Amino acid sequence: MKPLSTVAAPGVAERAEALADAACELHDAASTPGSWSAAAVEDAVESMETTALALAAAHPDAAAAMLAIGQQLAQLRERLGLPPGEHPAGPDEDEHQEQPVAPTPLRRPRPRRGLGPGYQGLRIPPGRTAAGR
Structure with a gap:
């Protein structure tokens, strides 16, 4: 089994930490x-x-686990009467099951819905102004 890297790509560790904090909140x-x-549940399921798509790229073992999670989320959508997700829950029955699972890119960015309760303002480095001078 190939071990995970000890260094994440730029921004990944920070975003994963923010995701964990948001999940706790x-x-x-x-x-x-x-x-x-219904809208809040749909947003949570979509997130x-x-x-799961992002984690599938972390490791081959993660891809297999995230496939199962994607299938469970698709079933949850169906049971709750939510519209189908934008991402496939798994390979079609016609596809060969041994193919590696590759994450699919998002089709559209999610619209921003406001700054939210955790907004802390813009951070401007010392010695710079908001205009960038």
């Missing part, structure tokens, strides 16, 4: 079934699907 805010709306 979501758990704290939505601890009861009445906390959720999990996108995260």
